[in-house]
Amino acid sequence: MLEAATNLRRLLVVDPCDDCRRLLPGLRAAGWEVDSCELDNVGNRGCDVGLLRLQPRHLERRESVKELISRSGTEWIAVLNLDSLPLNEVGDFVSEWFFDFHTLPFDVARVQVTLGRAFGMARLRGRGSIHSDEHEHEHELLGESRDVRELRKLLAKFAPTESPVLIRGESGTGKELVARTLHRQSRRAIRPFVAINCGAMPEALIQSELFGHEKGAFTGAHQRKIGRFEQANGGTLFLDEVGDLPLELQANLLRVLQEKQIERVGGSQPVTVDVRVLAATHVDLEQAIRAGQFREDLYYRLNVLQVSTAPLRERNGDLALLANHFAHLYSVETGRRPRRFSDDALAAMAEHSWPGNVRELANRVRRGLVLAEGRQIEARDLGLERERGHTAHLPLVTLEAYKLGAERQAMCDALARHGDNLSVAARMLGISRPTFYRLLHKHQLR
Numbered sequence: 370m371l372e373a374a375t376n377l378r379r380l381l382v383v384d385p386c387d388d389c390r391r392l393l394p395g396l397r398a399a400g401w402e403v404d405s406c407e408l409d410n411v412g413n414r415g416c417d418v419g420l421l422r423l424q425p426r427h428l429e430r431r432e433s434v435k436e437l438i439s440r441s442g443t444e445w446i447a448v449l450n451l452d453s454l455p456l457n458e459v460g461d462f463v464s465e466w467f468f469d470f471h472t473l474p475f476d477v478a479r480v481q482v483t484l485g486r487a488f489g490m491a492r493l494r495g496r497g498s499i500h501s502d503e504h505e506h507e508h509e510l511l512g513e514s515r516d517v518r519e520l521r522k523l524l525a526k527f528a529p530t531e532s533p534v535l536i537r538g539e540s541g542t543g544k545e546l547v548a549r550t551l552h553r554q555s556r557r558a559i560r561p562f563v564a565i566n567c568g569a570m571p572e573a574l575i576q577s578e579l580f581g582h583e584k585g586a587f588t589g590a591h592q593r594k595i596g597r598f599e600q601a602n603g604g605t606l607f608l609d610e611v612g613d614l615p616l617e618l619q620a621n622l623l624r625v626l627q628e629k630q631i632e633r634v635g636g637s638q639p640v641t642v643d644v645r646v647l648a649a650t651h652v653d654l655e656q657a658i659r660a661g662q663f664r665e666d667l668y669y670r671l672n673v674l675q676v677s678t679a680p681l682r683e684r685n686g687d688l689a690l691l692a693n694h695f696a697h698l699y700s701v702e703t704g705r706r707p708r709r710f711s712d713d714a715l716a717a718m719a720e721h722s723w724p725g726n727v728r729e730l731a732n733r734v735r736r737g738l739v740l741a742e743g744r745q746i747e748a749r750d751l752g753l754e755r756e757r758g759h760t761a762h763l764p765l766v767t768l769e770a771y772k773l774g775a776e777r778q779a780m781c782d783a784l785a786r787h788g789d790n791l792s793v794a795a796r797m798l799g800i801s802r803p804t805f806y807r808l809l810h811k812h813q814l815r
Contacts, residue, residue, distance in 0.1 A: 381416035419445040444468035444487035512687035516679035528554035536649040538678030541728030544649035552605040560604030568613035582634035611648040681723040695734040717748035719785035
């Protein structure tokens with residue numbers, strides 16, 4: 370019974386024609402669990418392989434078809450009439466978005482071979498389930514590195530409290546994502562989550578944005594405006610780049626945190642607000658305090674609880690996972706089917722220092738999807754030239770230098786594939802785990 374469940378192969382047939390329906394009993398007899406539905410009713414049905422009867426109306430709704438293929442995360446086979454294949458728009462669409470195609474009438478033996486190949490490819494890539502919007506938020510903090518696992522545990526402890534949280538980390542490391550996770554897991558989850566970037570607002574407008582203003586408070590104030598604190602009443606207010614707040618506004622913010630009341634610009638009546646404040650910064654606030662640029666009393670008000678987001682260069686084992694996530698996320702936007710990354714691309718990503726962190730990775734994957742010409746995204750598509758280890762600045766003319774470069778390259782490749790399981794990475798290289806650790810230290814790899 371267990372073996373049967375393990376070998377179960379699920380086939381989803383979308384918009385089946387009569388020929389497709391006649392094919393299904395034979396596929397069931399061959400061991401496929403077959404489900405069929407219309408395009409509009411796919412919902413969250415899981416499958417290992419998809420079969421779509423491609424008709425002219427699908428070309429008019431190609432965005433829906435692209436979304437289905439991208440969202441399902443599996444391989445799809447198009448079924449179409451022979452006379453429609455030579456059409457440019459059909460050929461381009463099928464070659465870009467489908468694993469394979471079949472023309473009617475069916476060659477049953479060939480169909481079964483193609484389905485088997487598609488199933489094998491889907492399993493090889495670890496695919497085969499349609500992502501449910503209902504569970505979408507569970508996977509926002511993607512990654513299985515130790516840093517991410519510990520961060521998720523910490524957020525689960527901090528979320529139910531009402532205390533302010535200071536989120537620290539480099540730009541692009543997902544500080545707003547952390548704030549949204551804290552809100553979503555808190556008792557305030559059904560109430561508003563309001564975010565404001567303190568560093569992106571002109572100084573003259575920040576006070577009005579945070580606290581609102583009354584009609585006639587200043588030139589152009591034609592009506593009363595509700596500020597971010599009132600918008601977030603009962604929920605969570607996220608102050609991104611709080612270190613960029615002017616000192617005068619820091620004093621106002623401190624007063625609000627102490628008294629839980631605001632005053633709109635041009636108003637005289639206090640307004641009580643119930644808001645949990647989360648703040649984020651990439652600057653060294655302690656240094657800013659010493660420089661007289663940040664109030665120490667506000668720092669202690671905001672820094673009741675603290676979390677840090679790790680830079681991507683320290684999350685080597687998460688690179689492939691995140692890159693594949695973005696390849697699926699942006700496939701419809703770029704009009705290209707999700708693509709795998711070549712070994713060379715994975716190694717180049719492992720060598721790159723990622724100064725822009727996850728935001729930079731997302732943008733490079735977007736670029737790679739647009740530029741990729743084959744079935745895989747190459748390092749050049751990502752705009753990453755292979756750095757031959759950190760010995761690239763040395764004149765690699767001696768055998769020892771070449772050995773060092775090759776050794777470090779092998780370590781980078783192993784980390785790119787198995788960065789979160791060092792035992793597997795060591796076995797991949799044919800060395801012991803202690804030797805693997807020694808080489809990590811030798812080449813200064815994390």
